[in-house]
Amino acid sequence: MGLIEEPAGQIAGGAIEFEGENLLELSRNHLRAIRGNEISMIFQEPMSSLNPVLTIGEQLAEPLMIHRKLGRKAAQQRALELITEVGISRPEQIIRAYPHELSGGMLQRIMIAIAISCEPKLLIADEPTTALDVTIQAQILDMLRSFREDRGMSILLITHDLGVVAEMADYVIVMYSGKVVEEGGVVELFEHPRHPYTQGLLRSKPVMNQRQKALYSIPGYVPNPLELTASCYFHDRCEHCMDICRERQPPLRELDNGQKTACWLYEKEAAVHV
Amino acid sequence: MGAYLTRRLTYTILILLAASLLIFSLYAMTPGDFITGNIKLSPERKAELRELYGLNKPLLERYLTWMNQAFHGNFGYSLDKQQPVLTLFNQYIWNSFLLAIVSTFLTWIIAVIIGVIAAYRQYSWFDTLVMIFIFAAMSIPSFFIGLFLIKILAVDWKWLPPGGMLTTGSNATGIAYIREVVQHMTLPVIVMTLLGVGSLTRYFRSNMIDVIKQDYIRTARAKGLSERRVLFTHALRNALLPAITLVGFELPALFGGSLIIERIFNWPGIGQLYMQSFTVRDYPLLMGFTMFIAVLTVIGTLLSDILYHAADPRVKL
Numbered sequence: 272m273g274l275i276e277e278p279a280g281q282i283a284g285g286a287i288e289f290e291g292e293n294l295l296e297l298s299r300n301h302l303r304a305i306r307g308n309e310i311s312m313i314f315q316e317p318m319s320s321l322n323p324v325l326t327i328g329e330q331l332a333e334p335l336m337i338h339r340k341l342g343r344k345a346a347q348q349r350a351l352e353l354i355t356e357v358g359i360s361r362p363e364q365i366i367r368a369y370p371h372e373l374s375g376g377m378l379q380r381i382m383i384a385i386a387i388s389c390e391p392k393l394l395i396a397d398e399p400t401t402a403l404d405v406t407i408q409a410q411i412l413d414m415l416r417s418f419r420e421d422r423g424m425s426i427l428l429i430t431h432d433l434g435v436v437a438e439m440a441d442y443v444i445v446m447y448s449g450k451v452v453e454e455g456g457v458v459e460l461f462e463h464p465r466h467p468y469t470q471g472l473l474r475s476k477p478v479m480n481q482r483q484k485a486l487y488s489i490p491g492y493v494p495n496p497l498e499l500t501a502s503c504y505f506h507d508r509c510e511h512c513m514d515i516c517r518e519r520q521p522p523l524r525e526l527d528n529g530q531k532t533a534c535w536l537y538e539k540e541a542a543v544h545v
Numbered sequence: 546m547g548a549y550l551t552r553r554l555t556y557t558i559l560i561l562l563a564a565s566l567l568i569f570s571l572y573a574m575t576p577g578d579f580i581t582g583n584i585k586l587s588p589e590r591k592a593e594l595r596e597l598y599g600l601n602k603p604l605l606e607r608y609l610t611w612m613n614q615a616f617h618g619n620f621g622y623s624l625d626k627q628q629p630v631l632t633l634f635n636q637y638i639w640n641s642f643l644l645a646i647v648s649t650f651l652t653w654i655i656a657v658i659i660g661v662i663a664a665y666r667q668y669s670w671f672d673t674l675v676m677i678f679i680f681a682a683m684s685i686p687s688f689f690i691g692l693f694l695i696k697i698l699a700v701d702w703k704w705l706p707p708g709g710m711l712t713t714g715s716n717a718t719g720i721a722y723i724r725e726v727v728q729h730m731t732l733p734v735i736v737m738t739l740l741g742v743g744s745l746t747r748y749f750r751s752n753m754i755d756v757i758k759q760d761y762i763r764t765a766r767a768k769g770l771s772e773r774r775v776l777f778t779h780a781l782r783n784a785l786l787p788a789i790t791l792v793g794f795e796l797p798a799l800f801g802g803s804l805i806i807e808r809i810f811n812w813p814g815i816g817q818l819y820m821q822s823f824t825v826r827d828y829p830l831l832m833g834f835t836m837f838i839a840v841l842t843v844i845g846t847l848l849s850d851i852l853y854h855a856a857d858p859r860v861k862l
Contacts, residue, residue, distance in 0.1 A: 307769035319760040369858040
């Protein structure tokens with residue numbers, strides 16, 4: 272969404288396509304008209320994502336007034352409805368409250384209300400439940416899912432929590448050190464993980480009704496992004512590491528069942544189908 | 546809020562009592578007084594005058610007399626000018642206030658605008674230029690800038706008058722009077738603004754740099770708000786909060802006058818009066834003025850606390 276300022280954030284290459292348009296080629300104004308309107312976003316920390324000196328009402332009404340050209344009154348009215356829609360009672364009181372007066376779960380609901388206010392086509396949720404406890408987490412996810420179904424809105428969910436993935440996702444992309452290592456439909460991916468990293472991830476989550484002394488964990492640490500070389504980034508933690516893994520980066524290849532993975536182990540299998 | 550105010554007012558009174566004691570002791574126990582300096586007087590006449598002014602009484606009694614009068618709104622009688630202290634204040638303070646209010650206003654406006662832009666474009670050529678200029682303005686002493694500008698603008702180019710508040714011998718009234726005063730105050734205001742704007746700009750720049758890194762600024766951008774709205778509605782309000790403390794300190798500065806500037810530009814302000822009184826040890830006036838500044842300081846702090854409450858919903862009093 273172009274929210275990270277240069278020079279801290281730079282887009283090295285590629286394209287970001289949305290509804291047939293490359294977002295990277297849009298003018299600043301055009302991109303601004305999309306932000307919060309067609310694509311909106313919710314963040315990790317609801318407590319720090321809302322402005323402490325503005326009321327919930329003011330912050331909720333802003334995108335409505337800008338993108339929907341609503342007047343102040345109409346925007347406030349819509350804000351009240353939105354607060355009710357995200358499951359908070361006493362909207363008249365909440366609208367005048369400041370962020371520090373609400374709990375984390377309520378703030379994340381408000382963030383969602385802001386994000387869905389202009390009926391976006393895509394909602395990017397960056398670890399939306401990381402800062403919340405498990406009960407609230409489930410409520411928030413339920414709510415996101417129901418909005419997705421009722422409004423035909425897509426969700427791009429960024430998370431490290433495989434439980435959340437299994438519950439929410441249709442299609443999963445697994446990334447490691449900034450590279451896509453595997454992607455596929457949620458069922459295939461959970462049943463037949465191909466990449467050693469995905470396999471490791473799935474092995475390291477607890478399974479119900481199985482007593483285990485210690486959970487599996489992938490050996491080693493995530494590599495320092497400054498020291499990455501032309502190799503498979505996962506090679507030093509991989510139990511199937513081969514010579515080629517240390518020398519060349521594997522490309523992302525489609526496998527026979529439509530799943531994609533970037534691993535030299537599957538290179539021959541994939542090559543047959545190319 | 547009510548309980549808070551009562552508590553604060555009690556503290557205020559206690560602080561002012563302590564301050565008055567300190568101020569009185571400092572001036573009363575300094576060797577010498579208004580009469581010592583006058584070499585034309587005979588010892589008998591000196592003793593007579595001391596008796597008359599009450600300077601030979603015990604310290605405690607003098608302090609109590611002073612305080613008693615102060616409670617009745619009488620801050621004593623200037624020995625040098627032979628007028629009540631408050632009348633003198635009233636004559637001089639508004640001249641100082643005029644300079645201070647205009648330059649403070651300009652300083653804040655300029656500092657906020659430049660600080661915000663410099664923070665937004667951190668490390669750009671504009672930011673670098675501003676930083677160099679600020680360091681230059683902060684490092685050069687006021688008397689140098691003052692004299693330098695008098696030399697260039699008043700003496701060489703003759704654009705502005707070099708000093709005073711009115712042209713000598715002028716008896717302009719109405720619009721012409723206002724014009725004359727504005728012309729005369731331009732130079733001192735420029736110098737005072739130049740001196741003040743540096744530190745304040747740096748203050749706003751660093752506050753703003755902290756604020757624009759916050760998550761809620763990212764949220765504001767993600768909502769599709771214009772940069773102007775992000776900066777001035779979402780960021781600036783948060784960046785201004787710590788500056789409220791400074792508002793409290795500005796209050797005594799507004800009325801306190803400026804010793805150096807008023808001297809250089811021969812401005813008839815309270816700073817000049819204070820300097821004159823100092824050389825002749827006109828203690829009633831000096832004590833009155835110091836006490837006045839103490840009162841303003843205490844009120845200023847109280848004011849900034851109350852303002853804080855009004856501006857930041859998280860602050861409960």
